[in-house]
Amino acid sequence: MRIRGTTIVAVRKDGKVAIAGDGQVTIENVVMKHGARKIRRLYQDKVLMGFAGSVADAQALAGKFESKLEEAHGNLKRAVIEFAKEWRTDRILRRLEALMIVADAEFLLVLSGNGEVIEPDDGIAAIGSGGPYAQAAAKALAGHTTMGPREIVEAAIQIASQICIYTNDRISIDEL
Secondary structure, rough: OOOOOOOEEEEEEEOEEEEEEOOOOOOEEEEOOOOOEEEEEEEEEEEEEEEEHHHHHHHHHHHHHHHHHOOOOOOOHHHHHHHHHHEEEOOOOOHEEEEEEEOOOEEEEEEOOOOEEEOOOHHHEEEEEHHHHHHHHHHHHHHHHOHHHHHHHHHHHHHHHHHHOOOOOOEEEEEE
């Protein structure tokens, strides 16, 4: 059984950051849910996180990441590095299939189970089935409009939902 149906996009621009996620969850060729929330706030509402992949895996990883963030007293970079090491080396965690985008007032980072921690050069990142579509739209909007991060991520998901069959237009957005 293949679970699909996530698009997460994040934009950092002009000292602000926003993350948006669509609401669709697809199992095989059936849309099972239209209004899933795939973004959340962590550590005293100072960190945003969006996740793509198996819902159960993503939730387990989110809980583990949140504990690393607490141990690091909100220091996102330190928490991310410790979390990535554990995700990559722990026998159980490394089997979990998900990607994450995390952001705070200073950083926007993409995390993977391979131990990858990527900070995009242009402050734009996207993951999930519709990620490439949303990222392309966000890059175009950021480079050719005066839109802020919230407006860019919302428009990017709208555009992705018109192209990707695993993305819908029931959007959740959060910003710092």
